[in-house]
Amino acid sequence: MKKLFFIFLFFVLLMISSLIFVNAHSLYLFDISLDFDKELKSNVIEEAQKFLNAKKKPLGFDLDKGLIIVHFEPEQRNYVEINPLGYEVYGMRNENLKHKTVTKKLTKEQGIDIAKKFFNKFPDKIKSELKYDPDVSEVDSTYFYKWFRYVNGILVVGEELMVNVDAFNGNIIAWRLSIFDYPKGSIDAVPAISSSIAKKVAELSFNAPLVDSFVPYLIINIKEPVWVIKLQGEFYPYFVGVSTKDGGISFTGTLPGEVPKGYNVGNEIQIVETELIKQIYASKWEK
DSSP states (O other), rough: HHHHHHHHHHHHHHHHTTTTOOOOOOEEEOOOOTOOOOOHHHHHHHHHHHHHHHOOOOOOEETTTTTEEEEEETTEEEEEEETTTTTTTEEEEGGGGGSOOOOOOOHHHHHHHHHHHTTTTTOOOHHEEEEEEEEEEETEEEEEEEEEEEEEEEEEEEEEEEEETTTTOEEEEOOOOOOOSOOOOOOOOSSSOOOHHHHHHHHHHHHHOBBBTTTOEEETTTEEEEEEEEEEEEEEEEEEEEEETOOOOEEEOOOSOOOOOOOSSSSOOOOOOOHHHHHHHHHHOOO
16 A cells, blocks of 8 residues: 555656647637748649539638548538648548438438448558447438547547548538647557556546546557546536546546546556656565
C-alpha cells in the first residue's frame, strides 16, 4: 500500500503539469481561407470538382480534423472532403441523392450490403485496421454504418469510416474516412500502469469520487494508450483520460471521439512497465 501511495503522488504531480491539453481530433473551423497558399487552394478545388465531375466554383471551405471541406451548396447540402496530404477525397455529402418519393424501404441488412461493397473499395491497409460496428442508427430515413479503427485490439478514438445510406433508394448520400494520424507501427498500445492506479490518479487529481457503475477501459488517443475513467462532479459526471505511460492527463470532460456501445477493452491486457515506471518504483523503495 505504501508503494502505491508514493506512485499515486508521483502521477498526480505529472498530471498537474499537463492539465491543459489541446486535442487535434476536436478541431473544426468554419469558413477558412486558402488564399495563403494558391497551389493548395487550386489543387483542393480541382480534386473536389473532379470527384463531382463538375466545374462549378465552391462557395467556401471548412476544416474538419485535418480534412478540407469544399462546399458547393449552402447549409452543408453538397460538399467534398479533401485530405491536403496527397489531395485525396476522404469524404462527401450530397443531399441531392436523397429519395424524392417514398417507395419500399430497405432493411438495415440490405443497407449494410451496400455499405460493405463501398467499404471493400478501400485499400487492404486501411480495411485491415477497421472493424464494423453492428450498432446502426437511423436518422431522417437514412442508415449510418460505421467502422472503427483498432490497433492491437484497442480502439483508436476519433478515427473511423462512416457510410450513410438512403433507406429508400439505396444511394450513398455521405461517407467520411478519418485521417489516421499515426501508422500502426508507431503506436505503442501496451499499457504501463493498471486501471487501479489510473483511477486513483483521477480521484486525487480532481478531488472527485469515481462513478461506481463505470468500468475503466483503454483507448488510444492520437498515439498513446489512455485509461478512460469517469468521475462524479458536483453537478454531473465527466470523463478523465489518464495516460497509461506516465499517468499524465490526456483529456477531461467529454470523450475525444465516439466509443462503440459495449466497448470494454483493457483490464484483460497485460501491463508492461516502462523504464520510467520501473525507475519510479525503485526510487520509492530505496527511500
